[in-house]
Amino acid sequence: MITACSDIPYWNPKNETMPRAALRALQLAKLGRLCEWAAARSPFHRRRFAAARFTPAQLRTLDDIRRIPIMTREEWMESQAEAPPYGDLLAASPTNAIRYHITSGSSGRTPIRVLDSTRDWEWGAEMWGYALWATGIRPTDVVYFAFGYGSFIGFWGAHYGCEKIGALVIPGGAQSTANRVRQIVETGATTVLTTPTYALRLAQEAAELGVDLARQSRVDKLIVSGEPGGSIASVKRRLEAAWGARCLDVAGMTEIGTVVMYECAERPGGMHVIEDNVLEETLHPETGEPVGYEERAERVVTSFGRGFIPLIRYRTRDMVVKVPHTRCTCGRNTDIYAGGILGRWDDMKLVRGTNVYQRSVEQIVREYDAIDEFQIRLWRKDDLRDEITVRVEVKAEREPEWEGLRESLAAALGAAHEGLRFDVEAVPRGSLPRFELKAKRLVDERGATAPRGSDREEP
Amino acid sequence: MTDVDLLGRPLASVEQQVLELYEKTKALAARDDLPPCLARNLGRVLACLWQVTNDLDLQFEQTYDLGV
Numbered sequence: 001m002i003t004a005c006s007d008i009p010y011w012n013p014k015n016e017t018m019p020r021a022a023l024r025a026l027q028l029a030k031l032g033r034l035c036e037w038a039a040a041r042s043p044f045h046r047r048r049f050a051a052a053r054f055t056p057a058q059l060r061t062l063d064d065i066r067r068i069p070i071m072t073r074e075e076w077m078e079s080q081a082e083a084p085p086y087g088d089l090l091a092a093s094p095t096n097a098i099r100y101h102i103t104s105g106s107s108g109r110t111p112i113r114v115l116d117s118t119r120d121w122e123w124g125a126e127m128w129g130y131a132l133w134a135t136g137i138r139p140t141d142v143v144y145f146a147f148g149y150g151s152f153i154g155f156w157g158a159h160y161g162c163e164k165i166g167a168l169v170i171p172g173g174a175q176s177t178a179n180r181v182r183q184i185v186e187t188g189a190t191t192v193l194t195t196p197t198y199a200l201r202l203a204q205e206a207a208e209l210g211v212d213l214a215r216q217s218r219v220d221k222l223i224v225s226g227e228p229g230g231s232i233a234s235v236k237r238r239l240e241a242a243w244g245a246r247c248l249d250v251a252g253m254t255e256i257g258t259v260v261m262y263e264c265a266e267r268p269g270g271m272h273v274i275e276d277n278v279l280e281e282t283l284h285p286e287t288g289e290p291v292g293y294e295e296r297a298e299r300v301v302t303s304f305g306r307g308f309i310p311l312i313r314y315r316t317r318d319m320v321v322k323v324p325h326t327r328c329t330c331g332r333n334t335d336i337y338a339g340g341i342l343g344r345w346d347d348m349k350l351v352r353g354t355n356v357y358q359r360s361v362e363q364i365v366r367e368y369d370a371i372d373e374f375q376i377r378l379w380r381k382d383d384l385r386d387e388i389t390v391r392v393e394v395k396a397e398r399e400p401e402w403e404g405l406r407e408s409l410a411a412a413l414g415a416a417h418e419g420l421r422f423d424v425e426a427v428p429r430g431s432l433p434r435f436e437l438k439a440k441r442l443v444d445e446r447g448a449t450a451p452r453g454s455d456r457e458e459p
Numbered sequence: 460m461t462d463v464d465l466l467g468r469p470l471a472s473v474e475q476q477v478l479e480l481y482e483k484t485k486a487l488a489a490r491d492d493l494p495p496c497l498a499r500n501l502g503r504v505l506a507c508l509w510q511v512t513n514d515l516d517l518q519f520e521q522t523y524d525l526g527v
Binding site: 014015092 | 466503515527
């Protein structure tokens with residue numbers, strides 16, 4: 001019986017529980033075949049392999065992966081620009097494709113264009129199967145997608161992954177936030193998939209509509225992705241209180257075509273990597289040397305899925321700390337990124353010699369329940385001195401608390417940033433931008449030049 | 460057809476059956492005399508069977524030359 005498997009905790013018990021040594025051997029077997037395919041069929045990879053004097057036959061152990069040059073987004077973009085629209089990375093004719101998607105473009109750069117064949121799309125949905133089964137979604141669930149269903153790949157794969165699981169899927173595209181709140185309640189949705197930012201927005205809208213999601217909806221699982229918020233403790237707490245549901249984080253990349261890590265129902269404080277389908281290296285962001293467990297590193301990923309666009313040693317710029325699978329009690333053999341994606345190595349901002357990340361500011365701001373929305377503004381005073389201002393929207397009923405809140409928040413932010421002075425100012429409610437995908441809450445107005453008297457350059 | 464998986468382990472009975480289905484579907488999908496309803500649906504079946512056999516470590520190959 002198809003539903004009889006619901007009690008099995010793993011989507012793919014064979015691979016998710018095999019010994020680590022076997023998992024590594026499987027990765028090596030797949031890596032060799034992938035590189036043979038890429039060398040034979042992708043001009044992009046053939047050229048790069050030749051320049052590095054690399055041949056797939058050299059792959060005798062996983063350590064030999066270091067013979068392969070790192071692949072960057074910039075190289076991919078150059079390839080697209082020189083041979084539009086897809087570049088010479090493709091390993092098969094575009095006529096095999098059934099899907100076209102693009103990266104979100106949230107960084108302001110030209111989006112990457114990707115194609116998927118029928119099989120690639122099936123694989124993408126399968127990865128969501130691994131992830132969503134681990135979060136606890138089962139065929140009896142009713143899953144609501146608060147997602148725009150556009151060219152950005154977003155939750156498209158999750159939609160098909162839930163269909164594959166056998167859950168009832170409710171596509172909540174192209175409608176107002178208020179309508180989505182009503183649909184979630186009316187349909188008896190048990191699970192909502194969206195970004196952490198939009199999950200907060202839905203909760204705010206529900207409150208304005210007089211809907212208590214924790215009492216009036218059946219939602220018991222909130223699966224968030226697309227931003228680091230789902231692994232930020234204060235954001236998670238706030239979401240769980242507003243929804244009366246467990247909040248679980250999952251993460252993927254358009255470049256890979258799907259999700260590659262997830263927080264299982266045991267919630268080990270991080271996300272398991274789907275290691276039978278991707279090979280994740282953790283490297284020092286400057287030297288490129290391998291970094292061990294418990295140390296900050298950059299993710300470099302090789303995908304064993306989409307063969308259309310072989311992704312081999314792709315530099316993500318994601319900041320992670322890998323810890324062993326034994327950190328979790330779920331029984332899976334896959335290693336974990338503690339705290340999820342901690343930020344991006346290229347998103348660090350330097351303010352008067354102190355490193356500032358949007359994520360670390362958000363972690364503190366979200367401890368303050370009186371604040372609905374916020375924005376970080378970096379600016380330069382008199383063309384001389386870098387300043388950082390956190391603009392906040394305070395809930396109407398909490399405005400009397402403002403003065404105390406301002407002092408407390410400024411002190412907490414400073415204490416977490418080597419004593420850096422933060423200005424905190426209140427702005428009118430509704431004046432800050434709202435986001436559905438890829439919230440961008442840091443605005444850097446300082447321009448390209450370093451301030452006079454600065455002895456450090458902006459990275 | 461192989462009787463071991465990618466790691467050289469003997470196949471269980473259900474794995475052998477799934478692999479046979481995959482190989483038979485692949486052979487059918489390679490034909491060029493099929494009507495659209497058969498060709499396109501076989502492609503989808505093949506994609507699913509590729510996924511299952513990949514999950515079970517029975518093969519790791521590309522199917523683009525079959526249009527899948």
